[in-house]
Amino acid sequence: MKPPILPKRLVGVNLKMYFDAPSTTAYITAIAKFVAPPASISTGIFILPSYPCLASASDLLDMTPQVILGAQNCHAEDSGAYTGEISPLMLKQVGCRIVCLGHAERRRAPFNETDEVVATKAEAVVRNGMIPLVCIGEKSRSGIMSEGVGIAVRECSPQVMSVLRAVPGDAPIIFAYEPVWAIGAQEPASADHVLAVVKSLKQLIGTVEERADVRILYGGSAKPGTWGTLKEGVDGLFLGRFAHDVGNFERVVREVEES
Numbered sequence: 692m693k694p695p696i697l698p699k700r701l702v703g704v705n706l707k708m709y710f711d712a713p714s715t716t717a718y719i720t721a722i723a724k725f726v727a728p729p730a731s732i733s734t735g736i737f738i739l740p741s742y743p744c745l746a747s748a749s750d751l752l753d754m755t756p757q758v759i760l761g762a763q764n765c766h767a768e769d770s771g772a773y774t775g776e777i778s779p780l781m782l783k784q785v786g787c788r789i790v791c792l793g794h795a796e797r798r799r800a801p802f803n804e805t806d807e808v809v810a811t812k813a814e815a816v817v818r819n820g821m822i823p824l825v826c827i828g829e830k831s832r833s834g835i836m837s838e839g840v841g842i843a844v845r846e847c848s849p850q851v852m853s854v855l856r857a858v859p860g861d862a863p864i865i866f867a868y869e870p871v872w873a874i875g876a877q878e879p880a881s882a883d884h885v886l887a888v889v890k891s892l893k894q895l896i897g898t899v900e901e902r903a904d905v906r907i908l909y910g911g912s913a914k915p916g917t918w919g920t921l922k923e924g925v926d927g928l929f930l931g932r933f934a935h936d937v938g939n940f941e942r943v944v945r946e947v948e949e950s
């Protein structure tokens with residue numbers, strides 16, 4: 692088996708469609724500043740701006756290879772008659788190294804992306820030499836802990852399996868476990884819930900194949916303080932709103948670095 696190329700731990704932020712172009716530039720500039728030497732950060736840091744900012748973000752990060760640039764989605768084909776779609780080949784050409792796929796906001800209406808669509812896109816991302824960051828998660832919450840874990844594992848398993856089947860065995864994959872009900876909330880899902888679900892998903896992946904380069908991050912209202920509760924079983928965090936303040940993003944990175 693090839694040695695893993697993914698860092699042991701990853702922290703990333705999805706800017707979704709919250710930022711305009713000037714604020715994206717300011718945010719990325721601030722991140723590049725805090726990771727630049729003399730800082731020595733071993734955590735993999737990634738950032739997903741909106742498509743129109745990717746090329747300029749890539750220029751801004753030219754001297755900061757520690758920060759991995761990623762896109763929020765892509766099409767499964769490299770080129771063709773797909774007006775308004777985004778080619779994975781072009782994402783690679785403008786400097787992306789990660790592509791987020793199957794976010795809950797894409798799996799639901801109006802986009803209604805299925806596991807099959809997400810898996811096909813994951814294959815396209817790998818074919819173009821990038822890393823798929825595949826979001827998985829159950830839609831509804833149960834008040835009973837054991838029931839909630841069972842529901843989550845049942846819903847996430849096909850989401851995971853379809854991607855494993857589509858992507859060659861030596862390709863790195865990042866999964867972001869994001870319970871849909873915890874996205875856009877005030878608080879993340881409980882640590883007990885997340886740790887139990889991620890443990891089962893890691894077991895599932897382990898029984899299917901020996902893949903060295905799989906990481907499972909947690910996302911869904913994660914913020915400073917969340918990492919301390921999850922560090923024993925999760926490989927990092929996928930952040931949203933609570934890291935749109937660059938100081939909070941830096942705080943989370945420091946928490947991961949120091950653990």
Ligand SMILES: O=C[C@H](O)COP(=O)(O)O
Pocket residue numbers: 705794869873874875876910911912913929930931932933
């Ligand atoms: O892509 C990121 C996640 O959906 C988390 O977003 P959130 O932290 O704002 O809930």
